[in-house]
Amino acid sequence: MRNLTQDNITQAVIARFADTPDPRLKEIVTSLVQHLHAFARDVKLTEAEWFQGIEFLTRVGHITDDKRQEFILLSDTLGLSMLTVAMNQEKPQGCTEATVFGPFFVENAPSFDLGDDVSNGAPGIPCLVRGAIRGINGEPVPGAEIQVWQADAQGKYDMQYESHEHKARGVLHADGKGHYHFRSILAEAYPIPDDGPVGDMLRATKRHPWRPAHLHFMITAPGYERLITHVFRNGDSYLDSDAVFGVRQSLIADWVQQPDGNYLVEYDFVLNPERA
Amino acid sequence: MRNLTQDNITQAVIARFADTPDPRLKEIVTSLVQHLHAFARDVKLTEAEWFQGIEFLTRVGHITDDKRQEFILLSDTLGLSMLTVAMNQEKPQGCTEATVFGPFFVENAPSFDLGDDVSNGAPGIPCLVRGAIRGINGEPVPGAEIQVWQADAQGKYDMQYESHEHKARGVLHADGKGHYHFRSILAEAYPIPDDGPVGDMLRATKRHPWRPAHLHFMITAPGYERLITHVFRNGDSYLDSDAVFGVRQSLIADWVQQPDGNYLVEYDFVLNPERA
Numbered sequence: 001m002r003n004l005t006q007d008n009i010t011q012a013v014i015a016r017f018a019d020t021p022d023p024r025l026k027e028i029v030t031s032l033v034q035h036l037h038a039f040a041r042d043v044k045l046t047e048a049e050w051f052q053g054i055e056f057l058t059r060v061g062h063i064t065d066d067k068r069q070e071f072i073l074l075s076d077t078l079g080l081s082m083l084t085v086a087m088n089q090e091k092p093q094g095c096t097e098a099t100v101f102g103p104f105f106v107e108n109a110p111s112f113d114l115g116d117d118v119s120n121g122a123p124g125i126p127c128l129v130r131g132a133i134r135g136i137n138g139e140p141v142p143g144a145e146i147q148v149w150q151a152d153a154q155g156k157y158d159m160q161y162e163s164h165e166h167k168a169r170g171v172l173h174a175d176g177k178g179h180y181h182f183r184s185i186l187a188e189a190y191p192i193p194d195d196g197p198v199g200d201m202l203r204a205t206k207r208h209p210w211r212p213a214h215l216h217f218m219i220t221a222p223g224y225e226r227l228i229t230h231v232f233r234n235g236d237s238y239l240d241s242d243a244v245f246g247v248r249q250s251l252i253a254d255w256v257q258q259p260d261g262n263y264l265v266e267y268d269f270v271l272n273p274e275r276a
Numbered sequence: 277m278r279n280l281t282q283d284n285i286t287q288a289v290i291a292r293f294a295d296t297p298d299p300r301l302k303e304i305v306t307s308l309v310q311h312l313h314a315f316a317r318d319v320k321l322t323e324a325e326w327f328q329g330i331e332f333l334t335r336v337g338h339i340t341d342d343k344r345q346e347f348i349l350l351s352d353t354l355g356l357s358m359l360t361v362a363m364n365q366e367k368p369q370g371c372t373e374a375t376v377f378g379p380f381f382v383e384n385a386p387s388f389d390l391g392d393d394v395s396n397g398a399p400g401i402p403c404l405v406r407g408a409i410r411g412i413n414g415e416p417v418p419g420a421e422i423q424v425w426q427a428d429a430q431g432k433y434d435m436q437y438e439s440h441e442h443k444a445r446g447v448l449h450a451d452g453k454g455h456y457h458f459r460s461i462l463a464e465a466y467p468i469p470d471d472g473p474v475g476d477m478l479r480a481t482k483r484h485p486w487r488p489a490h491l492h493f494m495i496t497a498p499g500y501e502r503l504i505t506h507v508f509r510n511g512d513s514y515l516d517s518d519a520v521f522g523v524r525q526s527l528i529a530d531w532v533q534q535p536d537g538n539y540l541v542e543y544d545f546v547l548n549p550e551r552a
Contacts, residue, residue: 001516002523004355006362009521013355016517019482028319029481033354035315040359042307047377049304050351050360057347061337071333075326078309079280079289083316084326086282101323205305206295240277241292245285247278 010037059197067159069103073198076100076244095136095272098229099246104149104157109169117183118170124153124185127263133178133219134270140178141271144221147171155190186263187213189238209243212236224271231267286313335473343435345379349474352376352520370412371548374505375522380433385445393459394446400429400461403539409454409495410546416454417547420497423447431466462539463489463509468519485519488512500547507543
């Protein structure tokens, strides 16, 4: 192929992918090239803007390490993460809805027994979290694995600190009736990390970086689909403008202050049976 | 915005960019979100595929440094670079056509006098390069700055070696009649760096990484548009399947072997007057 022009180059690039052995990969790269080129054509991207894009992505790549995932943050703030969740997590009425995974999950979080305090000294007002894990027909899910993670009163996850200590995250298992309870700290609204290129993008577009207060949950049990979701704190002023578009009405719960000043939140999860 | 679904999230994300002060940035992010979401929706991207995409871009970011630009390589191999050039470099008939910049340009290349050997010891068969720089009306462009860079007989640019020495690249100036000549080495076909994620992409899609033999030129002169282009070597077997889609028929020239075994290539460049 010689003499490619803005009118024939897209088909020429797609043709170059014609021998891709995996049909799904072929479908994905073909669509990616079409949409990437359509974007460039739509805005008539200049060479200077193209180079700014290269530099932006380079910065995203260079700030990303084993504790910070700026590409996920970029996907989250462009709504791509939530779109992907929404497309793949359509569940029957009555199941707990899913939301974005976020960049702050870690493998190998510490294990706790029911009733333990997972905060491990993270700053915040004490909070008791409890509820049940059920299936769609109301059946308890005994022993379901519950991974929980959250930000502290300073709006930071443990991995955002210099120390590598796990705080305000852990793995628990529901009891024989599918019930769980653990202690942690009050969830508070926080800004996503905005000292990198994604923060620059938010500032340049006059978007705020805040997420409404929430607890992250990942719940796994044999015979059920894995559920990745948040429970959001009712009354938070960012519920309608989450920087990563993750809020669903059904995931909002009341954090109730108790006579001793501490908080209690109760939330029951309903899992979807595994699809064949 | 709560309860975003796959049907309404794109509009919600675009609305979030509504206050972007720079109208061009607003146009670009709006179009980017539309096309990014359309891509994900078109292929119904799964969460596992989304995560593979995050991991791929992370690898692209981590292999990129001051000597290797994998994002440019990715843009080149997806045809985005050539599309951007084609959209922005429409020139009047008779002007030398532009092609991709590529990832191997460096600032501050060494200066040479006309007739010098720019190879600086890079391995390859000696080659004389000469021609003229003219404007669209045939007028000579005296003193035009000529930056040239190329791969060596092993298919590597100087920056791909451990040594930081400049080889087979340099800056020269045309003489008072707009003529230039310098010595270098024979241009040879070479594979783009394929030991990173872009190489993995090419292998997974059964694409070869080869570029037809070429010399890079960047020519700058007051009153004229800067020209970034290549001269390709006639007869190369990759002229019809350049891995980065950069070949134009008008940029192909004969490298002619001389009685002493060395080569000669002659090419005249025609610059476009600067647009107002």
